[in-house]
Amino acid sequence: GIQVEQSPPDLILQEGANSTLRCNFSDSVNNLQWFHQNPWGQLINLFYIPSGTKQNGRLSATTVATERYSLLYISSSQTTDSGVYFCAVHPTGGGNKLTFGTGTQLKVEL
């Protein structure tokens, strides 16, 4: 099956810093989503982004499907950005099944 790898696995930032999270996938996909899992376990949708670039406030995402990767940019990070960031893909021909990446654990410190 498709492999979805995220990097870095762990990241510590000072408040106000910027960061880039990466998601690599091993096969073609129909779509890609980015999620933030807060410390209480809730998964929050950030982006539905099968291709191109989207921005939402301090967050933006870019997916280059032909090169099989996606990037999530966090600018001016805040302590509330802490948690785990997951990308998840619908593999082409895989129906509605979402395959999740390995995750990036982010901690933002004062």
Added chain:
Amino acid sequence: SAVISQKPSRDICQRGTSLTIQCQVDSQVTMMFWYRQQPGQSLTLIATANQGSEATYESGFVIDKFPISRPNLTFSTLTVSNMSPEDSSIYLCSVEGGGTDTQYFGPGTRLTVL
């Protein structure tokens, strides 16, 4: 988007017992999905539940261990049977919504098995 609730939010259970987790959606949906997230790990799909048909289980998950019901288009249950400490996980349900195949997740059920 869809608003999804789960019950219970957390539970502590004894090994050998069973727990049924409920998932309620605020709109009618064709498919509902159940995921497991073991401690410190990513999410893994357990099964896909369509209303009016048997659930489709992923490799490594079986109906006897994780029976699923889908009585209508807004509700589903997942039972974790004959539990062992290895079943300690967060269990999440999700649905597609918003006119695309975007998936939305419930708040999860945090299960601890002693």
